[in-house]
Amino acid sequence: MRMNSNQAALARKQLDRRLEPLRSANLIPPPKGWIKAIREALGMTARQLASRMGVAPSRIPVIEKAEITGSTTIKSLRQAAEALDCQFVYGFVPRSSLDETLRARVAQKTGRTISRLDHTMKLENQALQKPDLLLEQQRMIDFALNGSLRGLWEDD
Structure with a gap:
């Protein structure tokens, strides 16, 4: 069963909470392993x-x-x-919070869309002002984060 966006956001927050101590641990393996x-x-x-x-x-x-x-x-x-009487630990520790990673990816993708939109509107002599473009990008980011993330990691 697929998670809805609220469940996915809650799961991200819980996972981020568990990963935070590891993110700051900065374990550097010994040179000889x-x-x-x-x-x-x-x-x-x-x-x-x-x-x-x-x-x-x-x-x-x-x-x-x-x-x-x-x-x-x-x-x-x-x-x-x-x-060696040790506990083996294996994991992936995100460099930033999962929400920050997600927001950065959405911003990257919406930035490309806004850029294309701005170019098209300039060609039609209907260019928007920079603050309006930023406001539209923020609206698109918020919309994307509250919807399906399905195509988010597809390369254009």
Whole structure:
């Protein structure tokens, strides 16, 4: 069942509330990766980690390198975290609030529409003043945010 715009707005606000602490956390991975950094901090050898993960010792440097290069799998990260007695956390943290991201996208799309409208009206010698154009864009933004967001992320 599809959410209506009020339900979607409420869901965005709740998700934003949950994500806010993460947005300000600014976690920077250690240069050698989390697996190796935590393993070494715990005084665990690669062989010991391999044993705890149930893999060959030769796999540990491969897993640690794959984490750094970004070519690892979520499954490998989960296994390593479990073997290191850590909780694996995976998520997407928006750079700004979801409402701000949405509003910026709507403003971008309506800006293009307003620009085309302004150009057409100038050709017909019916140009609007800048304040009128801004007012119309704001009306379009408000209308779009209260309606269906279905085509919002389509590229023109």
